Every structure is written in C-alpha cells, then in structure tokens.
Amino acid sequence: MPASIPLSSHEKKWLIKIIQEVYGIQILDAYSCQKLSDELLSRARISISYNTIRRLFGVIKGPTQASRFTLDSLCKGLGYADFAAFQQAVNQFEKDFFNEMLILNRLKKRKDDAIILGIAQQFQMKNWDEVYQFKSIIDLCLEVENFDLLTQIFELKFDTKNQDVTWRLYVSFQSIYVQSCQNNERVIAYVEELLRTNELAQRILLQLFVEEECLQGYYGRWLRATSEDLVEDMVVFKNSMLCQLAFENKEIETAKKHLFIAKQAFKEHMHPNLRGRIAAWDYILHGNRQTCEDFYTGLHEFTDKLSFLVFFYRLLEVYHQELLSFDYLETFVVDDLLINFSFPEKHNLNKMYLLKARYCIQKGDVGLARQLKGNLNLRYIYSCDKAWVDRQLAFVEATC
DSSP, rough: OOOOOEEOOHHHHHHHHHHHHHHHHHHHHHHHHHHHHHHHHHHOOOOOOOEEEEHHSSSSSOOOOEEHHHHHHHHHTTTTTSHHHHHHHHHHHHHHHHEEEEEHTTTSSSOHHHHHHHHHHHHHHHHHHHHHHHHHHHHHHTTTTTTHHHHHHHHHHHOOOOOHHHHHHHHHHHHHHHHHHHTTTHHHHHHHHHHTTOOIIIIITTSSSGGGGGTTTTTHHHHHHOSSSSSSHHHHHHHHHHHHHHTTTTTHHHHHHHHHHHHHHHOTTSSSHHHHHHHHHHHHHHHOOOOHHHHHHHHHHHHHHHHHHHHHHHHHHHOOOOOOOHHHHOOOOOOGSOOOOOOHHHHHHHHHHHHHHHHHHHHTTTHHHHHHTTTOOOTOGGGGGGGHHHHHHHHHHHHO
C-alpha cells in the first residue's frame, strides 16, 4: 500500500479556498464533505469517499494525510494536473503576493504587520526559500524601523536545538549584526533591551554573532544587558566573555571573578568552545595548565577537539602571544575528511591551519608553516573572525 502524504496547514488552507471557489462548498462539517464527494463524482468523474475527505480536512480526528492517488485526484477535480502542480501554483502565488506586499510596506504605502507575522509563523527553517523570505522580513523591519513587529518575530518559537535550523536563523538575522557593526544606535539600543528577556536574541545575536572586535563597544553593552536564566550555558558564556573584556581593560581582579563564575557554572556536556575559553583564561590569568589538560582529554570527537583547540589557542595568540607552552597543535592531526560540510567546521579548519602555521613559525619551522598556509580555503571565513584571520594571514605571509 503506498505511503500517505501529510498535508501541511498551508496546503490545507489553499485547498479549502480553491474548493470554495470551484464548487461553492465551504468545508466545515460532515455534510459539506459529503457534498464535495458527490460534486467531484458528478462533475469531474472523480471518486473520493466522504470519510477520506473528512479525515483529510480534520473534520474527524486523525492525521491530515492521504495517498498520492487521492491528492492527485482531488487536485485534478480542482483544475490542476496533479498534486505537485497544485503545490507549485500555490507556492508561486504566495511568493508573488509576498514580494509585492514587502515592496508596499517598504514604501510605507501599507502596513501589514498581522499578515507578515502570520507568514513568519509558518516558517520552520527547513529550506533556504524560507530562510531568505524570513530574512527579507527582518530587513523590512530594520529598514522602516518597525521594532514592534520585529519584537513579535523574536518571540516566535524555533527548534534551536537543531544545528541546521540555528545556522539558518543566523543567516536570516545577519542584517542586525551588520547594522550594529555600522554603529546604528537605534538597532544597538533595541537589541540591548531585547536581550534582557528574549531567548532567541540571546542564542542568535549574542552567541552566534560573537564580535570580539567590538567588546569595547556595542557587543560589550549587549553582554552586560543579557539575562542569565533563559539559555542553559549563558552564565558560562557571558562570564567568560566579560572576563575577556575586563582583561582588555586591565581589570585583572574583575576578570578573575568572572572566570571563577564561569568555571563554577560549567557542565561537562557544554560546548567545546566554552571549554576552550575557560581553559585559555585559566592559563592566562593563573598559569593553570591543568584545566586545559582536563578539558582536552575529556573530548573524544575530532570536531570537538578541533573547536576546543581553535578557541584555546586563538585566545592565547591574542592575549598571551606564546603558543609553544602547549604542544597540542603539534600532536593534533588534521584530517579534513573527519569534519562535515558545514560552514562553521570548515572555518574552524582554516583557523587551525593558521594557528598551526604560527606555532611552526615560533618553533622555527618556516617550511612547514608555508605548507600549512597552502591548505587554507579562504572562502570559508566567519564574518566575526575576519579581522583576526586577516592579521594571522598577513603575519604568516610576511614570515614565509
């Protein structure tokens, strides 16, 4: 028996609308389902039982799904070649309507907050069409300074435990990061207030767009404003970053206090990036090597070790300069076949090659450093690390 195909709420809405236009029947109850069954048979010579129609449109309890044959038959009765043709037509209509609506809102000739929010609520970030439509909504809010609508969008629920969804949200919200880097005070102040109460803003704007070059500016303001009770690892993340900020300001005792809080709150299952940050600051502030050894030996996956070492050594390079105190860069074997094809991991691989090259230069092995530089693929550069990558690349090229 062929597998059933689930009907999305979006598709169900359009089927009901087109049924009403074609047959003058509003699907509300068992009677209307029976009437549609009769009309399909008499006018289109298509046989679909009224029980199937009841289940499909949720008139009776059960999954809103049907066989491909049933969906194809229903859509033929509505004037389409098959279900796929119906889906294509509806999606194209939605895109055209959506684009024209955004233009009118950008021109301030209309204000369709409720409709736009309703569209955004349907997005699950499962495909790139949704991502860029969602991004266009965010961009609209910024362009016309519609912060009320933007706040409602930030209150939407997404599966942020899914890495693919999180990365797509990163892409969607990128304009907020760009505007903040360009010192748009309205946007900076808006996010600063939002971070006090909004989990999505904390996960995306604070923890993914980690702009360390702006610690003394907008990013430092965001850190101080962020609450610590919405995201599980926020106490660790926030205090490790505030430790870094205090160190830059030569407030060493304050830096040590933040590091202590971060270490106390750390849990074994937390991200290796946080391990790398804590281990680096424990060594820089206290000369403590044990934290690094304990954290690193507790990791088993290649990508986890890669993330840890990149964050650990990058902070040593920026704030301590000396990389030879630990030999992990020398013993860590880089195998790009062990990473997946995600952008963050490819970017981490680039940073590892740069750090290894700098390590080799400090050891006097310029030949190996030159070889490592040849492994770089600079298409994969995380925007927040661009300045650091450029500095490392300039140093390596000047030396090699």
